[in-house]
Amino acid sequence: xxxxxNTLSLKSLEAFRAIIETDSATAAAKSLGITQPGxxxxxxxxxxxxxxxxxxxxxxxxxxxxxxxxLYKEVELTxxxxxxxxxxxxxxxxxxxxxxxxxAPNSFIAGPLxxxxxxxxxxxxxxxxxxxxxxxxAARELVAHRSVDCGFIQLPENHPGLLVEPVLSGxxxxxxxxxxxxxxxxxISIHDLRNEPLILLGKGRYSRTQINSxxxxxxxxxxxxxxxxTVAIACSFAKRNLGIAIVNEMxxxxxxxxxxxxxxxxxxxxxxxxxxxxxHAPMNRLTTAFFKHCLQSFTGAQ
Amino acid sequence: xxxxxNTLSLKSLEAFRAIIETDSATAAAKSLGITQPGxxxxxxxxxxxxxxxxxxxxxxxxxxxxxxxxLYKEVELTxxxxxxxxxxxxxxxxxxxxxxxxxAPNSFIAGPLxxxxxxxxxxxxxxxxxxxxxxxxAARELVAHRSVDCGFIQLPENHPGLLVEPVLSGxxxxxxxxxxxxxxxxxISIHDLRNEPLILLGKGRYSRTQINSxxxxxxxxxxxxxxxxTVAIACSFAKRNLGIAIVNEMxxxxxxxxxxxxxxxxxxxxxxxxxxxxxHAPMNRLTTAFFKHCLQSFTGAQ
DNA sequence: ATCACCTTATAACATATTGTTATTGAGTTA
DNA sequence: TAACTCAATAACAATATGTTATAAGGTGAT
Numbered sequence: 194x195x196x197x198x199n200t201l202s203l204k205s206l207e208a209f210r211a212i213i214e215t216d217s218a219t220a221a222a223k224s225l226g227i228t229q230p231g232x233x234x235x236x237x238x239x240x241x242x243x244x245x246x247x248x249x250x251x252x253x254x255x256x257x258x259x260x261x262x263x264l265y266k267e268v269e270l271t272x273x274x275x276x277x278x279x280x281x282x283x284x285x286x287x288x289x290x291x292x293x294x295x296x297a298p299n300s301f302i303a304g305p306l307x308x309x310x311x312x313x314x315x316x317x318x319x320x321x322x323x324x325x326x327x328x329x330x331a332a333r334e335l336v337a338h339r340s341v342d343c344g345f346i347q348l349p350e351n352h353p354g355l356l357v358e359p360v361l362s363g364x365x366x367x368x369x370x371x372x373x374x375x376x377x378x379x380x381i382s383i384h385d386l387r388n389e390p391l392i393l394l395g396k397g398r399y400s401r402t403q404i405n406s407x408x409x410x411x412x413x414x415x416x417x418x419x420x421x422x423t424v425a426i427a428c429s430f431a432k433r434n435l436g437i438a439i440v441n442e443m444x445x446x447x448x449x450x451x452x453x454x455x456x457x458x459x460x461x462x463x464x465x466x467x468x469x470x471x472x473h474a475p476m477n478r479l480t481t482a483f484f485k486h487c488l489q490s491f492t493g494a495q
Numbered sequence: 496x497x498x499x500x501n502t503l504s505l506k507s508l509e510a511f512r513a514i515i516e517t518d519s520a521t522a523a524a525k526s527l528g529i530t531q532p533g534x535x536x537x538x539x540x541x542x543x544x545x546x547x548x549x550x551x552x553x554x555x556x557x558x559x560x561x562x563x564x565x566l567y568k569e570v571e572l573t574x575x576x577x578x579x580x581x582x583x584x585x586x587x588x589x590x591x592x593x594x595x596x597x598x599a600p601n602s603f604i605a606g607p608l609x610x611x612x613x614x615x616x617x618x619x620x621x622x623x624x625x626x627x628x629x630x631x632x633a634a635r636e637l638v639a640h641r642s643v644d645c646g647f648i649q650l651p652e653n654h655p656g657l658l659v660e661p662v663l664s665g666x667x668x669x670x671x672x673x674x675x676x677x678x679x680x681x682x683i684s685i686h687d688l689r690n691e692p693l694i695l696l697g698k699g700r701y702s703r704t705q706i707n708s709x710x711x712x713x714x715x716x717x718x719x720x721x722x723x724x725t726v727a728i729a730c731s732f733a734k735r736n737l738g739i740a741i742v743n744e745m746x747x748x749x750x751x752x753x754x755x756x757x758x759x760x761x762x763x764x765x766x767x768x769x770x771x772x773x774x775h776a777p778m779n780r781l782t783t784a785f786f787k788h789c790l791q792s793f794t795g796a797q
Numbered sequence: 798a799t800c801a802c803c804t805t806a807t808a809a810c811a812t813a814t815t816g817t818t819a820t821t822g823a824g825t826t827a
Numbered sequence: 828t829a830a831c832t833c834a835a836t837a838a839c840a841a842t843a844t845g846t847t848a849t850a851a852g853g854t855g856a857t
Contacts, residue, residue, distance in 0.1 A: 504843080504844090506843085506844075529844090529845070529846090530845075530846065530847080532845090532846080532847085532848095533844070533845055533846075536843090536844075536845090537843095537844080540843080540844090554852080554853055554854090555851080555852050555853050555854095556853085
């Protein structure tokens, strides 16, 4: 015998417990959903394992010995432990448990992610989520090093430690006050923007580069009135007619209202966001469930 | 599935724990004393039971998922529980554990039982014993009703609720002071006791009846000087030369010394003591162990 | 590149465990 | 006595668990 558990089995323990609790092998069999001879033999094998009789047989019935009653407590505890394992496994299987850490741009959280996360938490009531915002560079590292479970980031993205799944794309729009002369057009061309005061954001980022090169190719100089870092701020100044903000429609959508109109820019400039996880280990179940939920929400609701 | 434990087995749990702890299926196999394919399959069956992967396979090796680490704690606790069962069973098997309740006459405890109990406690260090004295009638009932585990009682005994095993017999002796004229004889006949002041005990008990009928048959009247209830008291008066005490040698042996001699009475009158337990249920292991120990001590040492 | 040496997984098979049904024997009850 | 209940056992089927042999992939040293 290498280990004291070699011949011990959970079934024997269950049978033993059931006999103690029902005072009969026949009743135990019923409660376990097996037949009486099965219970008799499971008991015999447990008795053989411990090396002494657990019940004395009298008048064709079973009566627990003192030893059996002494063992019963421990057996009960162990079986409860085993049941906890099964329950925990079930919760994990249903992704009903855990702490999901997500990193995403602030405006992405306030915009497309808000409803998705809300729904996900409703579907998995015991799950906790932490949502943080960092610079794209920091976000990449946090995800790659698995300090967080997943993130959303603007594409393209080719960090070697990341797995990237495109999840959402949107167009670039001009956000402007209804009072603005261009506000009645159903699209705004790049040429319309010549000499218009602009509100731009994301200096140094890919999307900004795209805009820059668009103007460059059309040989139009940009009249930058204000540079900022968030879509919310850009929109709030556009609303005050300080100029025209060039923003991601997906993120600006939440600010469109009576005092702010969004008009597509031509030529179209698409933004694409990706779901990122570490390539060093596969997604855990909760992250996988969240990813699927995102795909469904984004493609279904789009 | 009637129960969540249906396909769960301790072996799977052990394999899972061993893999987590050794970081490899090969090492786990070694630590479990089985082969690596066996471990692989036990793991596969556990993964099938929980319904999701517990390790991800990369570069031909196993790496635990977050889910596996979450389960590990519970698994560890449950296996420790199972090991406690095995340990407890072993202790019970060795009769190393428990509380043994014994009832016996006071002089029997102080006499033959003293060394036996001492030895037994040395052999089973974790065992606790309670030793009580009651009237024979009370002792019978206590044992029969299983308020105590066993007892010693003078035979014959035919209470229907008792199992009786004779364990010890001894002869009747006269206890007297060395100054007494009869003290130099190597035996004392019943006729020698005519007109001798006697110290007798156990009025109404079987052994006293025996003595009475012995004198009756020899047509000798008894000169009873003192009646008492314990051998110790009878001997202490005999020591003071108040008279001759007629006592059980087995019980009086402990008082024999320079100032008290024990001389066999003829015709011989034997005392017999029995070990009694309840006939309503078999002896538990500890009681059985104690009984065997008594038999060995009494027959071996006699 | 090739070789030796790791790893894990799988196939094929032997044995043990765990379930089944049918039956027996013992005890209780009408 | 007949009808019932309970536990044990035999005989068998299915499953679990072990084995050995082998495959497939990664690592590291020639």
